[in-house]
Amino acid sequence: MRTTNRTTIDLDALGGLFPHRVATASELLALGLPSEELAVRCRPHGPWQHVLPGILLLARTPPTRAQLARAALRYGGPESLLTGLDALQLHGMRALPATGPVQVLVTRPIEPAAKVRLTRVRRPPDPVLRRGFLTAPLARAAVDAAKALRVRDDIRAVLTEVVRHGGVPVSDLRPGLARGSEPARQVLSELADGVRSVPQAWARAVLDDLPLPPPTWGALLKSADGRPLGVADAWWDGLALAWRFNSPRPPRPDPLSAAGAVVLHTTPTRLRQSPTAVAQDLLRAATEATNRPIPPIHRTPLHHL
Secondary structure: OOOOOHHHOOHHHHHHHOHHHEEEHHHHHHOOOOHHHHHHHOOOOOOOEEEEOOEEEOOOOOOOHHHHHHHHHHHHOOOOEEEHHHHHHHOOOOOOOOOOOEEEEEOOOOOOEOOEEEEEOOOOOOOEEEOOEEEOOHHHHHHHHHHHOOOHHHHHHHHHHHHHOOOOOHHHHHHHHOOOOHHHHHHHHHHHOOOOOHHHHHHHHHHOOOOOOOOEEEEEEEEOOOOEEEEEEEEEOOOOEEEEOOOOOOOOOOHHHHOOOEEEEOOHHHHHHOHHHHHHHHHHHHHHHHOOOOOOEEEEEOOOO
């Protein structure tokens, strides 16, 4: 659609030609709009605005996150892919909201811009189309998000979600994070050990200083005759000791306690804020478990790597 006749262009309806009302200046010029017209419409309080160099939003309202993501892809060029938190959102992951610079994979050198985090790659991964956006595959998006994040619990939340709910094997994350930050490598180690939630990671840190063997993280428990007894966030076979912190205390009677297991309940808030007190609670529970016969309770891991 090329024309030099300005009277044929309905400027108010022009935004409908472009996804999310995001257009490049070159596209608008090709439609016949003079550069002076673009400059006038992008003045402060004007009907349009510059989102990134050469990228315009054909609206006066602040850009939504989707419009920023679209603008970042247009800025990156035709082979660019959305990655990081924005891509995770599009893949259905909800551990963290998409904030900060939009992460984009690009194949050519591009000038940095404040609202975009550009990562140049020689060979981009195969794109995945999500809600009209070309995105990196789930594992790559998670790796890029983890590299950009600085708070350990944020990294835990992202990586745990893609493994637990996204079905990404830990082995698919390891190569991309081999040279990542120390927190990212620690979270990867936790996942390799079977940790599948942020509270479980806090609990693992409590156990680091205790003389207890490693537990099974996430166990489905049954009686000797196969009757379901419930789930433990951490379980010690040799003690028949269950540790729960992801679910509310069950109504009485608790089938697991009735079957003879020692069950310790700890809230995530207490895990986070009072690890020393929690360690003492756990040692008391372990002592109680040691001083009674071990009941015949069988466990099946909930998570398989």
